Amino acid sequence: MTAAWRRGLATAAAVVWLQVVLLAPGHPNAVTWQALWLLPLELPALMLAMCALPRRARVPVAWSLGGVLAALTAAKVADLSAQLALARPFNWLLDGHLIAAAWVFLAGAAGIAAPIAAAGAMAALVLAVAWASARALRTVGAAADHLGRRRALAAALLVAVGYGSVAAVRWSTPMWPPVEAFTAKFAAQHAASAWRARRDLAQFRQAARADPIARIPDDRLFAHLRGRDMVLAFVESYGRTAVTDAAAGSRTRARLRGLAAAARTRGMAVRSAWLESPTVGGRSWLAHATLLSGVWIDTQARYRALMHSDRQALTHLLGRAGWRRVAVMPAITRAWPAGRYYGYDRLYDRAALDYAGPAFNWVTMPDQYSLAALARRELADPWDTPVFAEAALISSHAPFVPVPPVIAWDKVGDGRIYARWAENGPSPAALWRRPARVRAYHGRAVAYVLGVLRAFVSEKLPRNAVLIIVGDHQPAPLITGMGAGRQVPVHMVAPPAVLARVASWGWTEGAVPADDAPAWRMDGLRNRLVRAFSGHTAAPPLHDARAGP
Numbered sequence: 001m002t003a004a005w006r007r008g009l010a011t012a013a014a015v016v017w018l019q020v021v022l023l024a025p026g027h028p029n030a031v032t033w034q035a036l037w038l039l040p041l042e043l044p045a046l047m048l049a050m051c052a053l054p055r056r057a058r059v060p061v062a063w064s065l066g067g068v069l070a071a072l073t074a075a076k077v078a079d080l081s082a083q084l085a086l087a088r089p090f091n092w093l094l095d096g097h098l099i100a101a102a103w104v105f106l107a108g109a110a111g112i113a114a115p116i117a118a119a120g121a122m123a124a125l126v127l128a129v130a131w132a133s134a135r136a137l138r139t140v141g142a143a144a145d146h147l148g149r150r151r152a153l154a155a156a157l158l159v160a161v162g163y164g165s166v167a168a169v170r171w172s173t174p175m176w177p178p179v180e181a182f183t184a185k186f187a188a189q190h191a192a193s194a195w196r197a198r199r200d201l202a203q204f205r206q207a208a209r210a211d212p213i214a215r216i217p218d219d220r221l222f223a224h225l226r227g228r229d230m231v232l233a234f235v236e237s238y239g240r241t242a243v244t245d246a247a248a249g250s251r252t253r254a255r256l257r258g259l260a261a262a263a264r265t266r267g268m269a270v271r272s273a274w275l276e277s278p279t280v281g282g283r284s285w286l287a288h289a290t291l292l293s294g295v296w297i298d299t300q301a302r303y304r305a306l307m308h309s310d311r312q313a314l315t316h317l318l319g320r321a322g323w324r325r326v327a328v329m330p331a332i333t334r335a336w337p338a339g340r341y342y343g344y345d346r347l348y349d350r351a352a353l354d355y356a357g358p359a360f361n362w363v364t365m366p367d368q369y370s371l372a373a374l375a376r377r378e379l380a381d382p383w384d385t386p387v388f389a390e391a392a393l394i395s396s397h398a399p400f401v402p403v404p405p406v407i408a409w410d411k412v413g414d415g416r417i418y419a420r421w422a423e424n425g426p427s428p429a430a431l432w433r434r435p436a437r438v439r440a441y442h443g444r445a446v447a448y449v450l451g452v453l454r455a456f457v458s459e460k461l462p463r464n465a466v467l468i469i470v471g472d473h474q475p476a477p478l479i480t481g482m483g484a485g486r487q488v489p490v491h492m493v494a495p496p497a498v499l500a501r502v503a504s505w506g507w508t509e510g511a512v513p514a515d516d517a518p519a520w521r522m523d524g525l526r527n528r529l530v531r532a533f534s535g536h537t538a539a540p541p542l543h544d545a546r547a548g549p
Helices: 003-022 042-052 055-086 096-110 113-147 149-172 182-209 240-244 249-265 284-293 300-307 314-320 338-342 367-379 416-421 435-459 496-500 522-533
Strands: 230-235 269-276 324-328 346-348 387-393 466-471 487-494 519-521
Touching: 003 042, 003 055, 003 113, 042 055, 042 113, 055 113, 055 182, 182 300, 230 284, 230 435, 240 249, 240 435, 240 487, 249 269, 249 435, 249 487, 269 496, 269 522, 284 300, 284 314, 284 338, 284 387, 284 522, 300 338, 314 324, 314 387, 314 522, 324 338, 324 367, 346 367, 367 387, 367 435, 387 435, 435 466, 487 496, 519 522
Parallel strands: 230 387, 230 466, 269 519, 324 346, 324 387
Antiparallel strands: 269 487, 466 487
């Protein structure tokens, strides 16, 4: 093979590599063989630039552009991961905390080697793309030395004109192959997203300060619930698909009907509907903050702003009305600054719950133990004031194994009994290699939590209490599929006299919400509760989830 042929093949390989890098997908829907036929408009621009440069400038420019391409590839990998886990792109301005959260989750689910291996793989990918792209750009530029600069520029310009012509025709007439400035648009969209995030934060702070609810006199707040204990239970990864899914929905609906039956035996009733969560696949704290504060918290920046604001959350309003406020947070294993914002009188975190049994991978303790501790320490004690408890139920958190059975309450003890089920089922690493099995085990985990709640209503919840059960968010799209939406079930378990005050809401009677039951944004529930149960009802306009954020 002659030197000219070798140079020609090397140039062709360099062009192919650049095309592949420019076409790297950032969304699961783009991971198709057809996407490889896309013609990236950036390719002829890079070819023209390298051929036009003098020889001494090519090396630094090639390495600079290679670094840019490597950074954009890392951003696409982050977007792809975020879409699979959270059904949205990764925001580099707001989502840096998710990297640490992913590290903690992987370490808890599969051991410390998993996040180290993932970080190493990402670093190797970035370095490889940077080196290979710089080498490819230098090879393209070297064509000018062998063909002559005029010929090389003419060839690159011909490619650019061809791409541009196809793109111009495609804007008015669908045709094949498609031409798109895919990577440039990707970078521009991320830059615009960061700019919008900064502007949105200022608007959020203004909205958080506008709160007519805060002006309601203390003696009128929740006047129609005085003397009743209240429990707000967030169920991890409990979304609408858990109820409506063809495979797992029948088991979920059976557990919900059991919950309603347990309520009836205690002289209570259940009403149910849907809420739209601000998050998907994770970041449960955003859903908690949205419901409690009555403002839409869909980014970490908004969450941090709320934590430093004077906005009165549901916990503050209940404290003003005379409730003792506690939080049962078994997943909290370190300092929790948010507890200071919410103003809890007592925090039961991992350490304070005194659990002596084994962790179930990421899950620090089964939900039945958490609710048993709540009932024993708060609901059974003769407090002079009623108790409001927020309980984070985490047994349906990924990786969804193992799943213990619901046991008799007098067997729970200090949790050591759970050692007998700590090794049940496959390992997380084995389970998550098969998405179909992941979906099945997620359904089992949700069924377990609902079974625990049925037993809690049947035996532990005071008869005059109010229990609100709400899913924090839909599970990851890996489980639901893309486009499953953000709606989650909400159930209110209470004496009939209490539910009579919310009859106008139109919620479904029973624990299985109808398909056409009301679907509100989660930030509207705080104000509706205040309006329904306070002696004075002044509230800002409410939002319906069908109307969008």
